[in-house]
Amino acid sequence: MHDIKEHIKGLTLAQTFIPGTHNSGSYILSNTGYKETLxxxxxxxxxxxxLNQLLHGGRYLDLRVGRYSRGQEWWLNHDIFSVHPLSDILHQIKQFVNATKEIVILDFHGFPVGKQSIYLKPYLVPHLTNERNDRNGGVISIPQVSLGQLWASDRRIVLSYNNAAISKEFNFYPPIMQKWGDKDTLPQLESYLESIMPRFCRNHDAEGRVWAAMAQLTPRALGVLLDEYGGLRRMAQVVNRQLDGWLRNRAWSPNVVAVDFLxxxxxxxxxxxxxxxRARAPAGNNCSYPSNPARL
Known part of the structure; x- marks a missing residue:
């Protein structure tokens, strides 16, 4: 986004179309030779x-944290499964932010193992503090902040925590609403996304708050046990080729769109x-402009 900074610096986070990844810490590299299991x-x-998700253009990270009593205390999880140490992920994020001028949203949205803990901030901030040792660790908490203000202040880490009381106490960005269809078929997901795009764009743009459309299918437990879906990658293949067309050809006005397999x-x-x-749109009307500029 920094490449087009001069054009979009007047947009707020809520007025911006932000590409992101779902369960960002739940990754496996295809060249590691791991054997796929159910x-x-x-x-x-x-x-x-x-790091590569960020390098490929993702700017919103959906993070699910597990807290354990032994060994590495904090992990990135997918539900009850611990995948990568949180310290490794934070190092990758800091590496990217320090090497670029990009803005990154970290949404600590779920805590599937262990309690939501106020002790997370003292752990996070030292890892995220930029090289200037800014006392707020580069974190921004103002909902209506513009992209230009973020760049000017060099506070380019937007840290959100899915608990309003804790967010307020520790001066985090307000909780980001994730809109889940909880659908396991493409027609159901399409219908759901069609229903939320205009409504939530208007509501949240007016409030200056960020919201995320979670653009993936959700498998049912029995379907997983029977492997009816063929896995999350196959489900993403079904969705992603269609999602591109929906975003390109429909008058949708997304804020964050979080996907599997970016x-x-x-x-x-x-x-x-x-x-x-959107940056060319009349003032106050950014939200109504579609994803596809050809439709203007």
């Missing part, structure tokens, strides 16, 4: 490291084109 088919939602979508270039179009 469990692994439904654990891994990405095939790139978090590189199998065109969500990043679509977001860039949409944001350039």
């Amino acid at each position: 469990a692994s088919k439904y654990i891994y939602t990405q095939d790139e490291t978090v 590189r199998s979508t065109a969500v990043v270039p679509l977001a860039v084109a949409a944001n350039l179009a």
Whole structure:
């Protein structure tokens, strides 16, 4: 996004189309030679490291944290399954932010193992503090902040925590609403996304709050046990080729769109084109402009 900074610096986070990844820490690299099992088919939602997800254009990370009493205390989880140490992921994020001028949203949205803990912030901030040792660790908490203000302040880490009381106490960005269809078929997911795009765009743009459309299928427990879906990658293949067309051809106005297997979508270039179009829109009307600038 920094490449088009001069065009989009007046947009707020809620007015921006932000590409993201679902369960960002649940990744496995395809070149590691791991043997796929029934469990692994439904654990891994990405095939790139978090650093590579960011390098490929993802700017919203959906993070699910597990807290354990032994060994590494904090992990990135997919439900009850621990996948990668949180420290490794935070190192990748800091590496990217320090090497670029990009803005990154970290949504600590779920805590499937262990209690939601106020002790997470003292752990996070030292890892995220930028090289200037800013006392707020580069974290921003103002809902209506513009992209230009984020760049000017160099506080480019937007840290959100899915608990309003804790967010307020520790000056995090307000909780980000994730909109889940909880659908396991493509027609159901399409219908759900069609129903939420205009409504939630209007509501959240007015409030200056970020919201996320979770654009993936959700397998049912019995379907997983019977392997009816063939795994999350196969489910993503069904969705992603259609999602690109929906975003390109419909008058949708997404904010964050979080996907599985980011590189199998065109969500990043679509977001860039949409944001350039939104920046040209009349003041106060950014939300009504579609993803596809050809529709203007």
